[in-house]
Amino acid sequence: LLASASAEHPGGLANGSDQVGRNFMNHNITAVLGASPFRRNRSVYEKTIQLNDWYLTGGPNGEPLGNVQMLGRITGEIMAAESGLPLPLARWLADHSVHLMTMSEDLPNPESRVFLRDGQIVLKWERSNWAAHAALNAKLRAVLKKAGWPLVLSKTFEKRTPSHQCGTARMGHDPATSVVDPWCRAHDLENLRVVDASVLPTSAAANPSLTVAALALRVGRHILQVG
Template sequence: MTSPDILIIGSGMGGATLAAALAPSGKRIVILERGDWLADCPEARDPWAVFGSGHFSPKETWYDADGGTFTPNNYYYPGGNSKFYGAVLMRYRAEDFQPLRHMGGTAPGWPMSYDEFEPDYQAAEEMYEVRGRMGEDPTEPHHSRPYPFPPVPHEPDMLNLCNRLKALGLHPGPLPLGVDIDLWLKGGPLTFDGFPNTRGGKSDAETIGLAAALKHPNVTLITKAKVTRLIAEAGKITAVEYEQDGATLRISAPLVCLCAGAVKSACLLLASADSSHPTGLANSSDQVGRNFMNHNITAVLGVNPFRRNRSVYEKTIQMNDWYLTGGPKGEPLGNVQMLGRITGEIMAAESGLPLPISRWLADHSVHLMTMSEDLPNPESRVFLRDGKIVLKWQRSNWQAHVALNAKLKAVLKKAGWPLVLTKTFEKRTPSHQCGTARMGADPSTSVVNPFCRSHDLANLFIVDASVLPTSAAANPSLTVAALALRTARHILQAQE
């Protein structure tokens, strides 16, 4: 298909969901995906390959602000990063859509209310077959319908943890997940968090969104297509350049949707600078690449030498007692949820500890994570230096995260895990990247409008986590999918 009506760049949660929502219209859609299909292989269930050697990681280097280098946690396959995600599909709380005061500053809120966005959350939950249950989380916002499926069941040792936390007056409950656990476990007895979805079971952007889109003959996916430049003339994107099999190709469409992820989308706009747009495309506000947010995340292990953890997948509990309060003046602190089951092999790959020590520690601990909001800051940014990606992440709201960790440590000790170990995720690890092409009503302070259309370029939509005005303290996948459904509806209504 050489002359599509709509061109989508990227097939992650934003691009795949957008394609699925637009496909029934009959419009000719082409999706450009940098990677190739993720095939099943022995490494897909090998902890060292996934967490140690970087078998699935891209062969590329990014830079930090000090000149150091690292390999990013970005994956290039149909389905994008969601092929490896922990399948948490959690709504922002209603309060996250309004200005909210934190210990580290005030989150600005969104250019829409939660109630306006709720139908899209509902549609995204149903599309991605989310497992959950209402009524146990005091912060959960209004749902127009119940979760489409019951929650993934707690394993016995996780149920024990849940009951111990409840006995302390807390409100642990089911983590909303896009996982058919029976199907997942047919592929092997291990957690779904971090492992690639090559044998089915996870509701990711490829198995749900892309699969639905490609059922329609008007949708074409082009793999191994690395987009390098957008070309703009007279206020529109007129062509997209990409490399495939050593050749440089061009494709054009009346409508272009950029869905490459918060870092890559911003860098592509910056790399597309020309004489009319010297600071990059869609960047009259000078906000492209700025306001990078990534969450403050810490792994928290509760250790008890006399209690074994016999669970297989583990990641079923969340706790939001401190999501909206808990700070010294009632400020929000963040979300607590389970990590996927950390085995000795995973711990050895991640930490470098000897395998016997890692196995003992992993089998005598429960594995949680704390997640606190990272606030938007124009100086926290991604940019290009000599064509290389530079990530300058300036953490924010750190004292809230310290307070959240302290509360969880105290609770775990009271609940029966006397030794608590923590490890904060590195600054250079863009695991929940967002914010680099922020959404807003004011073109002078934002990159896209509330329907994700560029303020500067009439036929460019940006539909991925880069447009999120705030990070909240929630995994971003469901919010990105809901934004894609909202944007698709707007596109179709505008063209009626």
């Protein structure tokens, strides 16, 4: 949309109010490993558990904390490449640890945005909700140690690690603060619909794929009914 600028649409299609690209959200995610020399992890399909026990317990200012889920199997080779550890040590650590991740909501902010500069994509991302994410990490660390994993290591995903990007074509009733209406039709163009994670007004602290699929089915049904 940003690359579609023309004389008729100088800011690009659907961008009459300069909202396309704004409210970029990228979940706050931290990989957390609990390690023990006395326990081994030989599981293959690790992406099997998600916990919402602390989602609504309230962060430092009453905000939701987020969820905890399995990260997926981390091999020694992956760990060595990411951490710089010698491969034998990385393989031992991967074999003696449980691999989890914490996910907290990244709040919408008009100043967190994607835009074009000289034809190149530029991302200006301002992290948010960081205190709640830190509180969630602290809770998981305490539980892992109590459960028999005395060494807890963590690494927060940075900008170069995709973490469920949402926003940039926000859904809403007011064209001044959103790009599409609640039925995903562009405020500026009747024949343009946007149906993906870019329309989500908030990111919550959950993987967005099923929500996007449900939204697409909802919009498709609406198009069949009203055109």
